[in-house]
Amino acid sequence: MNIPTIRDIKDLKGKRVVLRLDFNVPMRNGKIVETMRIDRAIPTIEYLRKKQARIIILSHLGSDASMSLKPAARYLAKALNTDVGFVPDFRTPDARKIAERLPLGGIIVFENLRLDPRELENNITFAKYLASFGDVYVNDAFAVSHRVHASIVGITKYLPSYIGLLVSDEIKNLSLALHPIHPFLFILGGAKFDTKMPLLKKFMKTADTVFVGGILANDFFHDKGLEVGLSVVDTYQHKLTPLLKKGNIVLPLDVVTKSGDAVKKVTSKEVGEVLPNESIVDVGPETIKNLVPILKKTKLVVWNGPLGYYEGGFDKGTIALMNAIAKSKAVSIIGGGDTAVIVERLGIAKKITFVSTGGGATLEFLADGTLPGIEAIGNCKKGK
Ligand code: 3PG
Numbered sequence: 001m002n003i004p005t006i007r008d009i010k011d012l013k014g015k016r017v018v019l020r021l022d023f024n025v026p027m028r029n030g031k032i033v034e035t036m037r038i039d040r041a042i043p044t045i046e047y048l049r050k051k052q053a054r055i056i057i058l059s060h061l062g063s064d065a066s067m068s069l070k071p072a073a074r075y076l077a078k079a080l081n082t083d084v085g086f087v088p089d090f091r092t093p094d095a096r097k098i099a100e101r102l103p104l105g106g107i108i109v110f111e112n113l114r115l116d117p118r119e120l121e122n123n124i125t126f127a128k129y130l131a132s133f134g135d136v137y138v139n140d141a142f143a144v145s146h147r148v149h150a151s152i153v154g155i156t157k158y159l160p161s162y163i164g165l166l167v168s169d170e171i172k173n174l175s176l177a178l179h180p181i182h183p184f185l186f187i188l189g190g191a192k193f194d195t196k197m198p199l200l201k202k203f204m205k206t207a208d209t210v211f212v213g214g215i216l217a218n219d220f221f222h223d224k225g226l227e228v229g230l231s232v233v234d235t236y237q238h239k240l241t242p243l244l245k246k247g248n249i250v251l252p253l254d255v256v257t258k259s260g261d262a263v264k265k266v267t268s269k270e271v272g273e274v275l276p277n278e279s280i281v282d283v284g285p286e287t288i289k290n291l292v293p294i295l296k297k298t299k300l301v302v303w304n305g306p307l308g309y310y311e312g313g314f315d316k317g318t319i320a321l322m323n324a325i326a327k328s329k330a331v332s333i334i335g336g337g338d339t340a341v342i343v344e345r346l347g348i349a350k351k352i353t354f355v356s357t358g359g360g361a362t363l364e365f366l367a368d369g370t371l372p373g374i375e376a377i378g379n380c381k382k383g384k
């Protein structure tokens with residue numbers, strides 16, 4: 001499908017652009033903890049400003065309306081070194097007035113869209129209302145494009161619709177995993193086997209090696225009848241051992257375990273020696289050593305999900321593998337909210353070919369090769 005991008009919009013000067021972004025950034029005590037998603041939206045905003053469009057930014061933050069996008073608007077103003085207006089309630093006549101007064105190249109940010117329950121319902125009246133603020137619609141919110149929401153799908157019925165530069169980049173780079181060069185190493189970590197099973201099955205067919213870490217590996221150990229102690233096992237639904245027959249799945253060789261009151265008692269040990277009162281919290285050093293020669297031959301590596309319980313500080317395995325990837329010559333694509341945040345924290349983003357901004361969206365794109373938000377733009381019938 002041919003998906004039109006903002007570069008296809010004619011005569012942007014003076015046009016009102018309803019720009020859907022994903023400013024769903026991690027927050028603590030009302031402050032932004034990690035700005036990657038906002039930073040990655042900036043090229044599109046700059047492009048539109050340069051063309052003297054009037055920009056109305058829509059986003060959500062969190063799963064409901066409890067957090068405000070005001071800090072995001074403030075951060076954006078600083079990053080762009082310009083004024084950015086903020087509309088605390090987009091449902092009032094004031095919102096219309098502010099949007100109408102926008103100067104050429106001006107920017108406003110509407111408050112968290114989830115303030116209105118109709119957003120999640122993909123309500124048509126609400127989608128039409130959002131559309132009424134613009135002449136064109138641009139979706140540069142890759143990370144939420146797997147949601148059939150009013151500002152992602154519904155709105156494309158009412159305005160000529162395009163994708164932004166970030167969504168375009170995500171499609172281009174994630175598509176490398178769909179038509180891989182070889183040898184191809186696929187790394188799958190994190191949790192939620194139910195959402196990751198389609199990916200595992202798909203990439204088992206196309207990847208030369210699939211390394212499974214994180215909670216997903218515990219599932220394999222458990223299914224093989226190995227002791228996993230108190231480790232989180234995500235699901236008992238899947239028969240995993242038969243998948244090992246194909247021979248291209250690699251599991252951790254050693255793990256880090258924790259027992260009781262944490263850190264002191266953490267030890268590295270061979271898988272199979274886990275005690276009933278321990279939990280597996282990371283992969284061990286042998287596991288990483290085992291992957292390095294594979295990585296040396298690899299031409300393409302795609303990675304989703306951390307290898308350990310990194311929120312609890314068990315991030316050594318993930319960091320060691322990430323550094324090895326950064327040093328390798330392979331084309332590297334890293335996605336999934338948590339994994340991407342670690343890349344940013346390590347400051348190695350420039351050494352990775354592409355870091356996806358999506359969590360669930362990246363998984364869905366890798367599984368299906370498209371997303372509802374992207375399809376909606378491709379199917380948009382409004383005159384362009
Ligand atoms: C994400 O962080 O994955 C996106 O912003 C989507 O958020 P949601 O899962 O609350 O729809």
